[in-house]
Amino acid sequence: MTPLSTTMARVSSPGATDDRRRRVLEVAARALAEEGPHALSLRRIAAESGGSTQIVYTLFGGKPGLADALYAEGFRRLGAAMAAALDAAPPPGDPERLIALGRGYRAFALDEPAFFSVMFGRAIPGFTPARATRGVGRSATLGRVVEAAQQCLDAGTLVGADAEQLARTCWVTTHGLASLEVNGMLAAEGRDAFAEAVLRTPLAAHLPPEPGQG
Amino acid sequence: MTPLSTTMARVSSPGATDDRRRRVLEVAARALAEEGPHALSLRRIAAESGGSTQIVYTLFGGKPGLADALYAEGFRRLGAAMAAALDAAPPPGDPERLIALGRGYRAFALDEPAFFSVMFGRAIPGFTPARATRGVGRSATLGRVVEAAQQCLDAGTLVGADAEQLARTCWVTTHGLASLEVNGMLAAEGRDAFAEAVLRTPLAAHLPPEPGQG
DNA sequence: ACGGTGTCATAACGCTGTTATACCTGAGCT
DNA sequence: AGCTCAGGTATAACAGCGTTATGACACCGT
Structure with missing residues (x-):
């Protein structure tokens, strides 16, 4: 079990959810800032965050x-x-x-x-x-x-x-x-x-x- | 070389294209005003205008x-x-x-x-x-x-x-x-x-x- | 009368957000 | 320890979107 957030790493450390939240938000913010609002797609953000589209639903409840x-x-x-x-x-x-x-x-x-x-x-x-x-x-x-x-x-x-x-x-x-x-x-x-x-x-x-x- | 500025009308009267353009625009404007920008879909506007989605492409060149x-x-x-x-x-x-x-x-x-x-x-x-x-x-x-x-x-x-x-x-x-x-x-x-x-x-x-x- | 042109409806493509489903992990209880 | 349960995850499907190719049709100038 990897102790760090690199792999999927279930919920090993207590702050892991916050970490993933921050990472997804960071990816979304960069897409927004660099390519504009229409570049914000769940699939793309999820993929660049290393997960599936569901991640946005579990972390943010949807778009x-x-x-x-x-x-x-x-x-x-x-x-x-x-x-x-x-x-x-x-x-x-x-x-x-x-x-x-x-x-x-x-x-x-x-x-x-x-x-x-x-x-x-x-x-x-x-x-x-x-x-x-x-x-x-x-x-x-x-x-x-x-x-x-x-x-x-x-x-x-x-x-x-x-x-x-x-x-x-x-x-x-x-x-x-x-x-x-x-x-x-x-x-x-x-x-x-x-x-x-x-x-x-x-x-x-x-x-x-x-x-x-x- | 068409003598008039309007494109050739498939329908009888020469101003028919302008009429349709106006009608589509009116439908779109009402959808926009009454339901907001996200209610502007080509399919819906085309349907409410009595045509197919292509009408928006022929009249406006696209969304x-x-x-x-x-x-x-x-x-x-x-x-x-x-x-x-x-x-x-x-x-x-x-x-x-x-x-x-x-x-x-x-x-x-x-x-x-x-x-x-x-x-x-x-x-x-x-x-x-x-x-x-x-x-x-x-x-x-x-x-x-x-x-x-x-x-x-x-x-x-x-x-x-x-x-x-x-x-x-x-x-x-x-x-x-x-x-x-x-x-x-x-x-x-x-x-x-x-x-x-x-x-x-x-x-x-x-x-x-x-x-x-x- | 006939080719050419532009419009039309239909269908398909790839994309979107959302949701249902099954899997799999880790925690907590007996 | 073994088991149940809750919850995050991935997959797949759905409806809808903008766009584009296709074929049929009506009009134009010749």
Whole structure:
């Protein structure tokens, strides 16, 4: 009996199921990212994972379950992109952090358009995310923006806004930009400059009225 | 060499092909609107149109062709929704017309989420719109906004902006709102009020500096 | 009147997601 | 220890999908 996961290895170690789950998900994520949503077939994923189609049913309960897992994985990657963008931003309280979050969001959309389309565009035919999964993704995304907005309001670098509503407005603006870009609706020329300008739009009305110093 | 642009009609009247094309498209549009993108099957559409699956190939060249026609039809309906919203708006030069266009856009997305997902969400598995079709849709949508923005700039009701860039910013903002709403990412409570606030966001930085008389 | 052309319905191919079936392993109980 | 039982696995089948080849049919220009 091989102690490792290389061969079929029944259920030797207690975490074996998680391992296989992770492996199948990894195969599916790569197929999605590299070849698009229509490359997600149970047979192919099962074969590349070294098993039969049944594996997707035992591990995920079917294709909708796998899609839900990919949906969650997409939000995980989006969160990572936003976190990475925050790392290169000024400390909390600076409105630039809101811009940075938008940049990270946009970068994710342009880097992973297939994931983005699964998350925000019905790219997997019959799939609608489970309420719970959608709520988690929503909170994970919006939460970071609310936090950054609240820090700006606390610091007085933004005024006259509610953190939640300001964050949602930022999300809407950033998402519209990313979505239209992913769908090829914005001209290629000057895209980046336009994006920078757009990301600043929601903040204009809430900058402190004092004369700026440079 | 056929003197007319239409292909030669197997049936008596010369416009018969166009008629069938329209009929098939109508069946497909209804299936899409009422049951969603995954209800679009060649066999079903052909049967409901009173023919065989081949009809979609002779009239549209295959499913991508039919999808392209539905994509164009979606933009036609979006244009109609925006035009209808303009009819109920103040005369040209009033920034409220830009808000009205946004309302029409949002109303279309909420009324026809399946069309919206085909247009902006890769809802038909293998389908990417033809460059030309996408360009037409883009122009038809953005053009109305550019026109309204230019009228405001000419009238001085908006200042310090470029019509094209302002219009694109309005589109991005409105589209982000509509897209997140269609995908269930915005809480139901207070949706309409939030939408109204969001639609006004791009205009804030370009309102004339004079003290308002309201 | 006749070949040519394009449309049509039928049938087949390979693919899809899903489900039923049988097998086989490992755990737990007697 | 031997046995039963639950559960993961592979296989095969089913219905449906988009697509394509095939043959019959109606119209066109000659």
